[in-house]
Amino acid sequence: MTEDMNNIEVKSFSEGDRVKGTVTKIEEKQVLVDLEGSKLDGIIPISELSSLHVEKASDVVHEGEVLDLIVTKVEEELLVLSKRKVDAENAWETLEKRFQNNEVFDAEVNEIVKGGLVVDLGVRGFVPASMVEDHFVEDFSDYQGKTLSFKIVELDKEKNRLILSHRIVIEEEKNREKQAILEKLESGQVIEGTIQRLTDFGAFVDIGGVDGLVHISQLSHEHIEKPSDVVKEGEKVQVKVLSVDRDNERISLSIKETLPGPWSNIAEKAPRGTILEGTVKRLVSFGAFVEVFPGVEGLVHISQISHKHIGTPHEVLQEGQTVKVKVLDVNEADQRLSLSMKELEDQNDQVKDYELPEESKGFQLSDMIGDKLKGFK
Structure with missing residues (x-):
């Protein structure tokens, strides 16, 4: 030409x-x-x-x-x-539909730049660092070439501005999972969870995408000063669902109710006749409550405290005192333990009945101590 x-x-x-x-x-x-x-x-x-x-x-x-x-x-x-402008014109039409429909789509991360990630969707899409994950990420180098799910959070064709978020996809998915779990949860269920964090008043447990609270009173059968005495973050635990408030997304859990109670097998641990050491926990008019195992208190009735007549248990006992007791009766079903201190006094203070020597038989008591009696005349 x-x-x-x-x-x-x-x-x-x-x-x-x-x-x-x-x-x-x-x-x-x-x-x-x-x-x-x-x-x-x-x-x-x-x-x-x-x-x-x-x-x-x-x-x-x-x-x-x-x-x-x-x-x-x-x-x-x-x-x-x-070629870029054709790709962009075609892309804007698709992107506007995705934006209007709040659509989730997958795309590959093409570049790591200061402040975030770049995705080629026919136009340059930018993912700010704060919109990549729902947690802090220090180094994004591993994201190069990685395929992620996104939603468009800002679109302005005139300014050639396209902002994407992966974090919002994660958060929405977690929320859906949370709602599904809340719907399935019922009081009385026992499930596995992971201790997420500890507070002064209890422990938050992740039970599969949703957190529930184990109040400090529900951590153990024993009295504890702080949650870290019995559990630690990251620990796997069995929990029982106490209540579910779906409207406020609150779940009350118990670890204590999944553990053997302090009274479990008490008849084997403290059969009748067993001698135990315990601590006086409470004094009442009719006796003393003595803790013989963590969470297990038995009653020493006032009549079983001493051979001596006493008006109140306070006369011979004080709270916090360590004492030895004998099991008189045990009732695991009613969680009752009857104890005695008096029966151990019998064993300790019993005067032994010695036999007199053969040669002394037939003598009167006055014969044996007669000389000593003369001095008192």
Whole structure:
């Protein structure tokens, strides 16, 4: 084609025209194409290949590939073209639908930049660091090439602004899981959980995407000063569901109710006749309550405290005192334990009945101590 004919054909194109071109040559900074239905050549500068930064044109296109292009500049004998703008125009239409429909979609992370991630969706999508995860991430280098789920949180075609969030997808998924768990939970269920964090008033336990509270009073059968006395963060525990408030998303749990009670097998641990050491916990008018195992108190009735007559237990006992007791009766079903201190006094203070020597038999007591009696006359 002559130069004049080239000029004539070039002038038949205008900026913004859509054309198709076949890649004929890939150079360092540009790509050459044959235009469909024309003898003209076109060039695509490397900057017009993609919305992302491109190091090598061959990373984006290959020879023989047919591309949809837009004319960006009409020169004397060729056209300057853009693949990026076609991709962007096509993309905006799709992206606007996704934004309106609040759609979740997957995309690959193409670049790690200061402040976040870049995703190529035909236009450059930016994921701020705060919108990547629902927790702090110090180093994003592992995210290069990773496919994540996103939602569009801001879209402005005029300003070429597209903001994406992966965090919102995670949070919504967790919330759905939470609601599903809340619906299934029923009082009385026993399930496994993980201690998430400890507070002064109890422990929060993750039971599969939702946290429940084990109040300090529900951590152990024994009295404890602080939750860390019996549990630690990260520990797996069995919990019983006490109550579920779905409206306020509050779950009350108990570890204590999954553990053997202090009275379990008490008849085996303290059968009748067993001698135990315990601590006087409470004094009442009719006796003393003595703790013989953690959480197990038995009653020493006032009549079983001493052989001596006493008006009140306070006369001989005080709270906190350590005493030895004998089990008189045990009733596991009613959680009752009857104890005696008096019966141990019998054993300790019993006067032994010794036999007199053979040769002393037949003597009167006065004969044995007669001389000593004379001194008192």
